[in-house]
Amino acid sequence: MTFIQLFQFILSISILVGLHELGHFIPAKLFKARVEKFYLFFDPWFSLVKKKIGDTEYGIGWLPFGGYVKIAGMVDESMDTEQLSKPPQPWEFRSKPAWQRLIIMMGGVTVNFFLAWFIYSSLSYFNGETFHENAKFENGIAASPAAKKMGLKTGDQILKIDGKTADRMETSTINMLFANDVTVLRDGKEVTFPVNEDGVADVLAENEAKAYFSPRFPVVIDSLLPSGTAKAAGLMKGDKIVGINGKPIKYFDELVSELSQFKNQNVVLGVERNSARQAIDVKVDQKGELGFAADSSVIQQEFEKTRVKKQYTLAEAIPRGLTRTIDVLTMQIKQFKIVFNTKTEGYKKVSGPIGIIKQMPTEVNWEFFWSFTAMFSVWLAFLNLIPIPGLDGGHVVFTLWEMITGKPVPQKVLENAQMVGVIFLLGLMIVIFGNDILKLIMDKF
Numbered sequence: 001m002t003f004i005q006l007f008q009f010i011l012s013i014s015i016l017v018g019l020h021e022l023g024h025f026i027p028a029k030l031f032k033a034r035v036e037k038f039y040l041f042f043d044p045w046f047s048l049v050k051k052k053i054g055d056t057e058y059g060i061g062w063l064p065f066g067g068y069v070k071i072a073g074m075v076d077e078s079m080d081t082e083q084l085s086k087p088p089q090p091w092e093f094r095s096k097p098a099w100q101r102l103i104i105m106m107g108g109v110t111v112n113f114f115l116a117w118f119i120y121s122s123l124s125y126f127n128g129e130t131f132h133e134n135a136k137f138e139n140g141i142a143a144s145p146a147a148k149k150m151g152l153k154t155g156d157q158i159l160k161i162d163g164k165t166a167d168r169m170e171t172s173t174i175n176m177l178f179a180n181d182v183t184v185l186r187d188g189k190e191v192t193f194p195v196n197e198d199g200v201a202d203v204l205a206e207n208e209a210k211a212y213f214s215p216r217f218p219v220v221i222d223s224l225l226p227s228g229t230a231k232a233a234g235l236m237k238g239d240k241i242v243g244i245n246g247k248p249i250k251y252f253d254e255l256v257s258e259l260s261q262f263k264n265q266n267v268v269l270g271v272e273r274n275s276a277r278q279a280i281d282v283k284v285d286q287k288g289e290l291g292f293a294a295d296s297s298v299i300q301q302e303f304e305k306t307r308v309k310k311q312y313t314l315a316e317a318i319p320r321g322l323t324r325t326i327d328v329l330t331m332q333i334k335q336f337k338i339v340f341n342t343k344t345e346g347y348k349k350v351s352g353p354i355g356i357i358k359q360m361p362t363e364v365n366w367e368f369f370w371s372f373t374a375m376f377s378v379w380l381a382f383l384n385l386i387p388i389p390g391l392d393g394g395h396v397v398f399t400l401w402e403m404i405t406g407k408p409v410p411q412k413v414l415e416n417a418q419m420v421g422v423i424f425l426l427g428l429m430i431v432i433f434g435n436d437i438l439k440l441i442m443d444k445f
Contacts, residue, residue: 005360010064012373014040016112016380017067023111024069024104031100034091037070071104075414098403105395112381113325119374121321127367128311132169134158136306140185141213142253146206150176150199152213154253156184160192169306171327173212177203178334200338215302216251220295228291233282235292236273243270252294260288328378389421 018040028035035056039047043061050059061067070076073092088095093104123129140155141147148154158166160183166172176182177200183192203212219241224231243249244258245267259267262284271278282290312320361368384392394417398409 002362004362004364005357008360008364008369008372009357012369012376013064015373016115016377017041019111019115020108020380020384021067021069023107023109024071025107027100027104027107028069028071028093031096031104032091033093033096033100033104034072035069036072037068039069040067042066042068075411075418098399098408102396102399102403105392105399108392109381109384112377112384116325116328116374116377116381117321119321119370119377120324121317123367123370123374124312124320124324125314125317128309130307130309131171132303132306133308134166134169134172134306136308137169137215138305139216139251142216142251144203144206144212146199146202147212148199149202150196150212151182151193152184153186154216156186158213159183159185159190169213174331175334178331178337204338214299215306216253217294217299217302218250219252219255220298221292222295223293225291228289229283229285230290230292233280235269235271235280235282235290238273238295240272241269242272242277244268246270256288259284259290263288325374325378328375329382332379332382388424389417390424391421394418394421 021038021040025035025038037057037059039059039061041061042063042065043050043059044063047059047061050057052058068076071093073088073094093101096104134157137157140157141152143152143154143156158172160166161172161175161179162181163183166175166182176195179195181192181194183190185191221230221235221237221239221241223237224235241249241255244255247258249255249258249270264284264286266281266283269280269282271280284290360372385396387393387397389395398414398417402408
């Protein structure tokens with residue numbers, strides 16, 4: 001973890017939390033509810049900075065994992081029930097009409113949603129979008145063993161995921177993990193198959209979530225292991241393997257497949273060296289390997305062939321920003337399919353703040369920063385809408401109940417529900433932090 005990574009994370013969280021709480025603060029002020037505190041980050045025991053202006057204390061806490069506004073007369077995480085035991089005052093939250101309270105509680109998630117829309121629209125307009133187009137995988141994909149277990153085959157061209165056109169590799173690799181079925185072009189025919197959860201589990205276990213399929217690429221040797229059979233046989237950097245035992249080889253995956261059939265045996269490789277064809281006798285080791293690394297520049301060239309950059313006008317960028325926001329929201333909802341699945345064990349891959357910070361770039365990358373901020377803004381909006389007491393969604397549910405039934409939820413019920421919600425959320429934070437710390441320890445061994 002570097003200072004730059006920590007800086008980017010804290011800056012992003014500061015923007016998101018500050019604007020989220022502003023979403024509560026503004027309607028509270030408009031409806032003349034007294035806001036007692038407006039804090040960026042939490043301030044248990046003490047705050048770094050604080051200043052009281054009017055009825056509101058503005059401050060910055062020392063614990064950079066959230067923030068809050070404390071509105072008078074509201075049952076919140078502070079569990080300050082002393083004021084609530086007194087008769088309601090006109091400036092208190094509980095004295096306001098239910099529709100006003102609903103708007104105040106929905107203000108944060110509304111700001112988060114529109115912030116993500118604004119950022120995505122801006123990115124599409126100013127930067128365009130760069131992605132790898134599935135249709136340009138002219139020779140199909142190279143599928144990893146985990147991908148094959150999911151149901152994919154090397155040579156497939158991905159067409160649809162859950163019936164929707166899959167045009168981008170970047171989103172396809174993620175969406176496929178949550179999908180029910182995938183449609184591919186296989187041997188000239190469209191084939192639809194269900195996604196095997198065992199394969200998804202392998203993808204997650206092997207940290208292949210963004211790289212379990214790739215373009216197929218020719219076999220060009222880069223480096224050779226000193227003890228490898230390829231070096232002993234006289235193969236050299238720059239050699240291109242084009243055949244094995246007289247059978248033509250065009251792609252690396254074909255070579256791997258053929259070699260697996262000749263473990264501890266000798267084979268004759270067709271090799272192109274300096275535009276001349278040679279036949280080289282080489283022994284395959286017990287793992288079905290020759291002991292060399294493929295040229296990464298060749299792999300990169302194949303990726304570049306599928307790379308597309310799309311520019312958007314302002315009129316196109318605005319609806320595109322909305323689409324991207326909804327896509328991210330949909331993806332986050334779908335994640336629960338694998339997170340709580342005992343077969344895929346996605347819960348083992350859930351990261352807390354420490355894990356997220358480690359994923360930040362080690363150098364400031366503003367495009368990544370704003371993309372991350374938009375994605376996290378959508379996540380905060382979704383998370384806060386979950387109907388758990390202690391979150392905005394819990395308050396919304398109780399307010400909607402009052403609007404539907406015409407009767408407010410008893411104060412004691414609100415207090416008890418808030419207590420249960422706070423305990424649950426604290427427990428969840430401990431589990432997530434514990435998971436982060438366990439990963440850090442395991443990475444050391």
